[in-house]
Amino acid sequence: MSQTRILTGLDIGTTKTAAIIAEIDPGEEIPRLVGLGMVPSEGIRRGVVVDLEKTVRTISKAISDAELMAGVEVEHVIAGMAGDHIRSINSHGVIAVSRSDNEITENDVERVIDAARAVAIPADREIIHVLPQEYIIDEQTGIKVPVGMSGVRLEAEVHIVTAAATAVRNIYRAINRCELEVEALVLESLASSYALLNDEEQELGVAVVDIGGGTADIAVYFDNSIRHTSTVPLGGKNVTNDIAIGLRTPIDQAEEIKVKYGAAIPSLVDADDMISVPGVGTRSTRDISRNVLASIIGPRMEEILTLAHREIKKANYPETLAAGVVLAGGGALMPGTIEMAEQIFDMPVKLGIPHGFDGLTDMANSPIHATGIGLIQYGVRHGEEVARKNPARGWWKKIERWFNEHF
Numbered sequence: 001m002s003q004t005r006i007l008t009g010l011d012i013g014t015t016k017t018a019a020i021i022a023e024i025d026p027g028e029e030i031p032r033l034v035g036l037g038m039v040p041s042e043g044i045r046r047g048v049v050v051d052l053e054k055t056v057r058t059i060s061k062a063i064s065d066a067e068l069m070a071g072v073e074v075e076h077v078i079a080g081m082a083g084d085h086i087r088s089i090n091s092h093g094v095i096a097v098s099r100s101d102n103e104i105t106e107n108d109v110e111r112v113i114d115a116a117r118a119v120a121i122p123a124d125r126e127i128i129h130v131l132p133q134e135y136i137i138d139e140q141t142g143i144k145v146p147v148g149m150s151g152v153r154l155e156a157e158v159h160i161v162t163a164a165a166t167a168v169r170n171i172y173r174a175i176n177r178c179e180l181e182v183e184a185l186v187l188e189s190l191a192s193s194y195a196l197l198n199d200e201e202q203e204l205g206v207a208v209v210d211i212g213g214g215t216a217d218i219a220v221y222f223d224n225s226i227r228h229t230s231t232v233p234l235g236g237k238n239v240t241n242d243i244a245i246g247l248r249t250p251i252d253q254a255e256e257i258k259v260k261y262g263a264a265i266p267s268l269v270d271a272d273d274m275i276s277v278p279g280v281g282t283r284s285t286r287d288i289s290r291n292v293l294a295s296i297i298g299p300r301m302e303e304i305l306t307l308a309h310r311e312i313k314k315a316n317y318p319e320t321l322a323a324g325v326v327l328a329g330g331g332a333l334m335p336g337t338i339e340m341a342e343q344i345f346d347m348p349v350k351l352g353i354p355h356g357f358d359g360l361t362d363m364a365n366s367p368i369h370a371t372g373i374g375l376i377q378y379g380v381r382h383g384e385e386v387a388r389k390n391p392a393r394g395w396w397k398k399i400e401r402w403f404n405e406h407f
């Protein structure tokens with residue numbers, strides 16, 4: 001019997017952790033958001049758990065805030081994974097089609113994906129995604145859905161994403177300690193793309209750059225498939241630190257000044273516009289021009305975008321990404337970032353607002369929620385499949401059971 005499903009996206013970011021609860025009615029495809037909990041993150045650095053107790057508290061608080069708003073109890077989550085320990089490679093698999101009448105079956109597709117994923121992965125790394133890019137049937141390229149077609153030889157091009165095994169285990173551990181089950185672990189930039197891109201953009205060629213607090217996560221698409229994923233280990237926190245050092249003010253003041261008065265391009269602000277900056281400790285408050293603030297922010301934003309551009313180019317796209325670049329994450333909210341990015345990327349750039357959901361639109365339609373909403377959309381599209389295929393889930397369940405029995 002089908003019933004309303006509850007999906008929860010858990011975006012454990014460097015600066016904020018957001019839990020978003022959605023309902024999806026039978027036969028529907030658009031999730032309806034019913035709860036959103038957002039708390040400052042503690043215990044996480046650049047996508048990696050550095051303090052388990054603090055991370056558990058952060059997750060519990062975000063989940064219980066979302067539960068309170070939604071009036072439902074969450075049992076499992078689709079969690080985001082990011083960090084500079086993530087690596088990705090493209091791989092290739094080949095098999096002979098099994099049926100004597102040459103009709104390609106689901107089983108053949110599974111076998112060819114298995115063949116493509118059989119690359120040497122170091123023991124300290126774990127595969128978190130094997131994303132099919134295209135299939136080739138007897139040298140006919142560009143096939144997206146091979147099942148039911150006819151052929152003798154089936155090949156698959158895939159994008160494989162791996163993560164440091166300890167980082168994966170610690171995310172599971174933190175979530176399990178909150179008495180929640182991990183339904184799927186999803187690369188954050190992949191999740192963000194679900195909420196930000198449409199099919200046409202993926203066909204034409206597009207890159208998503210999610211500038212968070214700790215990292216800028218990148219995903220590049222063309223010809224309707226994901227081609228490259230990568231991370232730049234810099235984000236909004238670095239901008240805040242630069243301001244704290246440059247203006248000799250405490251970090252929390254620097255953060256506030258950045259969000260209120262910051263800009264990535266000095267010409268966007270009036271040089272006569274003064275702001276008062278509290279000093280560290282007993283030092284007195286000083287007045288500085290917004291122009292000076294922008295000249296501290298500018299070089300760091302330029303560095304983040306330049307490194308992002310370098311990563312995007314590694315995707316080896318044909319000539320250009322015709323649909324340009326979509327920026328998301330809190331870092332993209334800095335005034336002047338879009339203009340600066342257009343210059344650096346030499347492509348059209350826009351701010352990505354998550355779409356494809358109903359409910360709580362006032363709260364959720366911000367680029368900082370692209371990952372959380374994308375996690376839910378990933379669950380909508382891959383729900384049953386992730387439950388069946390997530391290999392980490394099987395062995396983790398065993399460890400969890402053993403843990404519960406012995407402690």
Ligand SMILES: Nc1ncnc2c1ncn2[C@@H]1O[C@H](COP(=O)(O)OP(=O)(O)OP(=O)(O)O)[C@@H](O)[C@H]1O
Pocket residue numbers: 012013014015016017041046047082211212213214215216235236237240255258259262328329330331332333334335367368
């Ligand atoms: N209006 C704004 N102007 C400039 N920066 C902003 C603004 N709002 C948020 N930020 C910055 O965005 C960053 C947080 O963005 P986001 O919530 O996307 O990060 P996160 O998901 O916690 O981190 P990560 O994805 O790196 O793990 C912070 O550094 C914050 O200072």
Ligand SMILES: [Mg+2]
Pocket residue numbers: 011013014188210212213329371
């Ligand atoms: Mg983020």
